Amino acid sequence: MAQTVTLGAQRRTDTGKGAARQARLGGRIPAVIYGHGRPPEPLTLSAVELKKALKGVEVSTAVIDLDIEGTGTKALVREIQRHPFKAEILHVDFLEIHAGEKLTLQLAVHLTGSPDGVRNGGGVLDQALREITIRVLPTDIPDRFDVDVTELRLGQSMHVSDLSIPNAEILTEGTKTVCSVVAPKVEEEPVPGAEAEAVPEPELIRKPKEEGEEEAEEG
Secondary structure: OOOEEEEEEEEOOOOOHHHHHHHHHOOEEEEEEEEOOEEEEEEEEEHHHHHHHHOOOOOOOOEEEEEEOOEEEEEEEEEEEEOOOOOOEEEEEEEEOOOOOOEEEEEEOEEEOOOHHHHOOOOEEEEOOOEEEEEEOHHHOOOOOEEEOOOOOOOOEEEHHHOOOOOEEEOOOOOOEEEEEEOOOOOOOOOOOOOOOOOOOOOOOOOOOOHHHHHHHHO
């Protein structure tokens, strides 16, 4: 079952870039919650509490118990906007959820174990797919999705059709490759005794002498 995170939020009436900037200067993170036909509602969150709550959590699947000034709402984090250069959160989008309604979300794929083809065949594990799309009830969202690759031999691949998640429907195309054990790339060695081509010396270009210069040399 998915992890549950509790967060407090306050409603905000001021919107726009200026108001968002002022909120961040005051230690608050602008946010919005939407879903189920409700108009988007602007909120703010404590930057310190948000950072603490999300530490070590699979953000895309964590169920957020959002306390909006005393009113409890369950939600998922739909998007986190971050500063391009600093480790700062700029804005958070929440999607309101209800226990009996299925959701479509992205689930991270974590590979576990050391493949047989790596241990005994000298291969390299290549992960081609890091997320899959699933449809699931909020109560059945997995906390984490681990895929055991211990038995994967050299030259073998694992596809989405090989995966199974209890009480969830995988929407990602089954033929897509999740991971493979491939032979390591071998760099071509230079041919022994091969010599570099001789580089021709630059042609010496002399400036034609003037008549006066020739006479001076002869004298």
